[in-house]
Every structure is written in structure tokens, then in C-alpha cells.
Amino acid sequence: MASHAVVIDGLCKKFPTPSGQGEFTVIESLSLQIACGSFASIVGPSGCGKSTLLNIIAGIEPRDAGEVRVQSQDGAHSGARIGYVFQSPRLLNWLTVEDNIKFALEAQNIGRSSWDERVAKYLHMVGLAGQERNFPLKLSGGMQQRVAIARALAIEPDILLMDEPFSHLDEITARKMRVDLMQILEHARPTILFVTHSLREAVFLSEEVYMMSVKPARIFKHLRVDIPRPREPEDPRLFDLEKGLVKEFFAVLEQDFR
Amino acid sequence: MKLFRPEAVPGFLSAIGLLLVWTGVSLFFLPTFLPSPLALLNQVISIFSHAAAYLVIGKTLERVLAGLVLSMLLGSLIGLVMGLRRSVESFFDGWIMVLLTFPSICWAFLAVLWFGLSDIAPIFTIVLIVLPYVAMNIWEGAKAIDKDLSDMATVFRAPRFLFLRKVLIPQLMPYIFSSLRISFALSWKIALVSEAFGASRGVGKELMYWFQGTRADMMLAWGASFMLLMVAIDALVLRPWENRVFSWRPAAV
Numbered sequence: 483m484a485s486h487a488v489v490i491d492g493l494c495k496k497f498p499t500p501s502g503q504g505e506f507t508v509i510e511s512l513s514l515q516i517a518c519g520s521f522a523s524i525v526g527p528s529g530c531g532k533s534t535l536l537n538i539i540a541g542i543e544p545r546d547a548g549e550v551r552v553q554s555q556d557g558a559h560s561g562a563r564i565g566y567v568f569q570s571p572r573l574l575n576w577l578t579v580e581d582n583i584k585f586a587l588e589a590q591n592i593g594r595s596s597w598d599e600r601v602a603k604y605l606h607m608v609g610l611a612g613q614e615r616n617f618p619l620k621l622s623g624g625m626q627q628r629v630a631i632a633r634a635l636a637i638e639p640d641i642l643l644m645d646e647p648f649s650h651l652d653e654i655t656a657r658k659m660r661v662d663l664m665q666i667l668e669h670a671r672p673t674i675l676f677v678t679h680s681l682r683e684a685v686f687l688s689e690e691v692y693m694m695s696v697k698p699a700r701i702f703k704h705l706r707v708d709i710p711r712p713r714e715p716e717d718p719r720l721f722d723l724e725k726g727l728v729k730e731f732f733a734v735l736e737q738d739f740r
Numbered sequence: 741m742k743l744f745r746p747e748a749v750p751g752f753l754s755a756i757g758l759l760l761v762w763t764g765v766s767l768f769f770l771p772t773f774l775p776s777p778l779a780l781l782n783q784v785i786s787i788f789s790h791a792a793a794y795l796v797i798g799k800t801l802e803r804v805l806a807g808l809v810l811s812m813l814l815g816s817l818i819g820l821v822m823g824l825r826r827s828v829e830s831f832f833d834g835w836i837m838v839l840l841t842f843p844s845i846c847w848a849f850l851a852v853l854w855f856g857l858s859d860i861a862p863i864f865t866i867v868l869i870v871l872p873y874v875a876m877n878i879w880e881g882a883k884a885i886d887k888d889l890s891d892m893a894t895v896f897r898a899p900r901f902l903f904l905r906k907v908l909i910p911q912l913m914p915y916i917f918s919s920l921r922i923s924f925a926l927s928w929k930i931a932l933v934s935e936a937f938g939a940s941r942g943v944g945k946e947l948m949y950w951f952q953g954t955r956a957d958m959m960l961a962w963g964a965s966f967m968l969l970m971v972a973i974d975a976l977v978l979r980p981w982e983n984r985v986f987s988w989r990p991a992a993v
Contacts, residue, residue, distance in 0.1 A: 541894070542895060564895060566892070566896075568892065570888070572888050572889055572891075572892040574907060574910065575988060576910040576988045577906065577910075577988075585898070585902070585906055586896045588902055589893065589897050589898035589899070589902055590897060619988065619989065637896070
């Protein structure tokens with residue numbers, strides 16, 4: 483069994499400048515290891531390259547240098563299953579909820595005989611049992627994002643990438659989704675790499691928090707959150723952690739912008 | 741369904757008005773030059789009561805469908821690769837412009853010169869005139885493909901064929917249907933013109949025959965008959981099909 487689900491070593495990424503002349507470095511020699519089965523968050527300000535990092539891991543964005551390995555539980559480098567929950571649901575609106583999940587199952591070459599069982603299991607898990615035949619546009623934004631989470635979980639990924647999945651929702655819905663996500667993960671436990679700009683969200687959800695600075699992106703702080711689950715969103719220990727991190731964050735950001 | 745709808749009143753009144761004016765004007769002319777609506781209706785009924793008419797209409801319909809299917813298939817294919825591949829775009833760009841700007845009537849005559857009196861002439865003419873419209877339309881559609889969804893499909897490792905069926909083609913459906921409507925309307929008009937010069941049988945040939953006999957009433961009757969058929973195909977085939985394909989959209993408010 484491999485001990486790390488994701489190993490990133492010396493990753494570099496450059497983008498062309500908006501003027502078209504020259505390039506600027508988004509990510510510079512970034513190294514990171516995510517242990518199998520852990521819930522890791524990367525926190526950083528908007529535009530720091532968090533989404534770019536996830537896209538490189540997912541293989542939809544090329545990298546300029548360095549190594550990125552995603553390993554399946556049995557240690558194979560190729561064929562690791564990657565689930566992705568994007569900021570917006572990115573559902574296929576012309577397919578029913580059920581068929582959206584089956585799309586991912588078919589894409590991953592998962593045997594047809596297990597489809598119905600998986601659809602039922604994961605829709606139930608995200609609280610959408612009974613919505614199988616509905617079309618996405620008939621559902622609320624929060625429910626659509628739940629479908630996207632069920633789709634990503636249904637392929638039973640080796641790593642689940644989540645890119646600010648609750649940032650497009652209103653705060654009340656987002657809060658409910660976070661608590662529900664905790665419950666879901668008691669039943670399905672893939673390795674998770676969660677990207678967010680909210681320290682509170684990161685400390686509430688994760689076991690490992692990585693803090694990222696801007697231009698170029700690098701990780702300046704790693705923190706373990708040892709508070710056992712289930713956690714309460716109002717747990718004072720979480721507030722204390724968050725307060726400490728905010729202080730450090732601004733110290734580093736001020737250095738960066740000086 | 742309600743039988744009386746207030747919003748339909750103006751349309752109903754204008755139809756009645758037209759029929760009255762038409763009847764009035766027709767009193768001053770010979771029935772073969774400008775028939776009254778009632779006389780025209782009689783002619784249409786007499787056309788449909790002869791078995792031979794169905795053979796004639798069937799022949800024309802056959803050519804319309806062949807031309808339509810060919811231009812939709814070829815046009816969609818060309819439009820699709822043009823939208824997805826830059827190099828192909830510039831390759832076909834000039835050809836599309838040539839086809840769009842070349843006079844349609846030239847194709848109709850040329851086809852008769854080249855292919856003689858056959859099925860090929862009208863089908864050839866339809867394809868050359870309709871294909872560029874289809875290609876342009878699908879090209880627009882292919883350029884508007886949602887990159888976020890394509891990325892999603894890539895992350896989940898959707899194979900090419902699955903991507904085509906479930907991600908790409910559904911996004912093109914609105915463009916495919918608008919192309920189909922334009923093509924259908926164009927195809928049968930082109931078919932009639934082409935048949936008038938270059939066919940031994942067909943609705944266009946009938947029109948030419950009655951034109952040479954200076955029988956305006958029969959020309960109108962054939963035109964109206966064919967129009968009725970086309971309206972029926974639109975209402976009974978195209979519209980229900982379209983509604984079914986787009987049933988996933990929330991009802992417009």
C-alpha cells in the first residue's frame with residue numbers, strides 16, 4: 483500500500499502575461515505530499531494559483547517543470563482514479579441526475595452491473611435519494627453541487643479534488659453542506675485535497691492545512707488539526723487555531739507585498 | 741386546450757379579411773387566371789383525389805429528403821471540424837464563402853446541363869445551396885462549446901466517443917435544429933425550381949406544365965398542396981421531435 487496519494491516535487495508553472503510578452507511564474511518549485519486517507523486543505527488568497535495546482539494534478543493543465551504523481555491505493559502510478567468537485571457543478575444539464583453519475587462511471591470504465599447500486603448509494607449519501615430522474619436545472623444550486631459531489635464519490639476515487647466547492651452557495655447553504663460533507667466522509671473516505679480561501683472552512687474540515695502565499699505560489703506553513711470528529715462549527719478550539727493562522731497569514735502577506 | 745384564446749383573435753380576423761379581399765378581387769378575373777379561395781380549394785381536393793398526384797409528390801419528397809439528409813450530414817461534419825480545429829477552419833472558410841455567394845439559380849441550370857433529367861440534378865442543387873448554411877451554423881455552435889464541461893469530461897477520463905455522445909452533440913442540438921429548420925424550408929423550394937427545368941416527374945414539373953398551359957389556378961393549387969404537406973411535416977415531425985429533445989430545459993416563464 484502506498485503511503486502517499488499525491489506526491490508533488492519541484493512543480494513549476496508559468497503563464498504568459500496578459501500583454502502577451504514574456505511570462506510570469508504562478509507556481510515555483512512547490513513540493514507537497516498528501517498522505518493516503520487524509521483530508522488536506524490548501525488555503526490561500528484568490529488568484530494565488532490554488533485552482534491551477536488542482537488542474538495540474540487533474541491533468542487538464544500542463545506543467546512547466548517538476549513531478550506530479552497521483553497513486554492509487556495499491557501503489558500503481560497510472561490508473562489512479564481522480565474525482566473532482568469544481569466551484570460550479572459542471573453537470574450535463576441534458577442528462578438526468580442519475581445519468582450524470584452514470585456518465586462518470588462509464589468514463590471510468592466501471593462495470594455496468596454496479597451502476598444502479600452506486601447511483602442509489604451515493605445519491606442517498608448526499609441526501610438526494612428520489613431525485614434520480616430529475617434534470618439538474620430543476621434543482622437548486624446547492625442540490626446541483628450535491629449531485630456533483632455524488633458524481634465524484636461514485637467513481638470511488640483514490641483522490642478527491644475539491645476546488646472551493648461551496649463558494650458559489652449562500653452562507654447558510656454552504657454551512658449545511660460543510661457539516662453534511664463531514665457526515666458523508668464517515669462513510670466514504672477517499673484522500674481529499676480541498677482548496678479554499680477561507681481559513682475557517684479549512685480548519686473545520688481538514689486534518690492537514692497548508693497555507694499558500696502569492697506570486698509565486700509556495701507553501702509557507704503546514705498545520706495539523708488534531709481536534710477529533712465530529713467537530714462543531716462553533717468549537718472554540720477551531721476559532722483559536724483560525725486566529726493564530728490569520729495572524730501568520732497577514733505577516734507573510736505583508737512581506738510579500740513590501 | 742381552450743377553444744377560445746383572445747390572443748388568437750387578430751390573426752383570425754386578418755385571415756378572414758384576406759379571404760374576403762381575395763374573393764372580391766377574383767370576381768374580376770377568369771377563374772384560370774385568379775381563382776377564388778373556394779375554387780382553389782376544389783382544385784386542391786381534386787389533385788389529392790387522383791392517385792397519380794401521390795406519385796408526383798412522393799418523387800419530389802424523396803429528392804427533398806435525400807438533399808436534406810446529405811446536406812445536414814456533410815454540413816454538420818464540416819462545421820464541426822471547422823469549429824474544433826483551427827487549421828481546418830481556414831481550409832474550408834473560402835469554399836463556404838464561394839458557395840454562399842454563388843447564384844443559386846446557376847447551380848440549378850448547371851446541374852441539369854451536367855446530370856440531365858435525373859434525380860441527381862435536384863439533389864445536387866439542394867446540397868450545394870443548403871450545405872454552406874448548415875456548416876456555418878454548426879461551426880458557430882462548435883465554437884461556443886463550454887470548455888468547463890470539456891475539462892470535466894477530461895478529468896473523469898471520458899473516451900472520445902462518450903464525449904461526443906454525451907457532452908459535445910447535446911451542446912450542438914440547438915444549432916442542429918435551427919439548421920434543420922432552415923434546410924427544410926430551403927430544400928423544398930430549391931427542389932421545385934430544379935424540377936421545373938430538369939426532371940421528368942415531380943411537383944416542379946407539374947408547375948412548369950401548367951405554366952406553359954397558362955393555368956394559374958392549377959399552379960396555385962399545386963403550390964398550396966405542397967405547402968400543406970410541408971406544414972404538416974413541420975407540425976407533426978419536427979416540432980414534437982424538438983420538444984422531446986429539449987425536455988430537460990425548464991419551461992420558459
